[in-house]
Amino acid sequence: MTRSAVERARRARALRAEADALEIQALAEAGEVARAQLARSGAVSSRYDFPFRAMAGEFAAALGESKGRMQSRISDAMVLVGLFPETFAALEGARITGRHADVIRQVGMRLPDGLREVFEAAAVGYAESATPFETRVFAEALAERLDPRSFSDRHRSAMARRGVWVKVLPDGTQALEIVGEATRIQAIARALRQHARDLARQERRAAETTAAAGAGTVGCGCGRRGCRRRWWGGCAVRGFGAGR
16 A cells, blocks of 8 residues: 555656656747847847847746746746756656756856866766755855856855745735845844844734723733733832722
8 A cells, every 4th residue: 555655756746747848848948939039120139128038928827826926937937947957857757856957047047158067967967866955065065066167256156146935925024035144134134133133023912902992901001011000000020009
């Protein structure tokens, strides 16, 4: 029973990889069509120009995704098929998953053309028997060894990928993703955590005040935990007005 279930899951994973490759190939071909249209117009190629936006809009409507997300996916597909053919072939042959392919593409894009092929061959061979997380650790370490540039040069290149993205989540929630210089991101994260704590305290105090009002024991307004004296009797925590 268990062996049969494992085999079905393995087969499903292989089918998913093949389907991902088929979709990526379609997106890459659409991107090349848009690039050719842009070239005929004489404009400089950019995934934000009208042919790419129009193509992304058509695919977004067909696949039920946002136009911005589809623009990114078309761009990523063109990179994977055009610059990482061995990775795409491994995905197409179900030797790796889409998550493995994304890791190899993301890390490999940092390397210059002459080293990318060496990196890709090693990364794909490792990914075939590793998890996506293990593949990322291996790929990061390999790229670090292969990249001849100094840390300052790599940092400048990385800073060109700065940006802010919002991901829509279920039940009226969203996720915020920010890519930028490490110390500034840490400062932003600390400020956001402090803001979240302040909001939580405000919500807790509001809930306590509402509960106290329902019980007829609204405090004096000091906002301190433990004050349950009626407002006309003063604050039981701070002490003033007691016994009035």
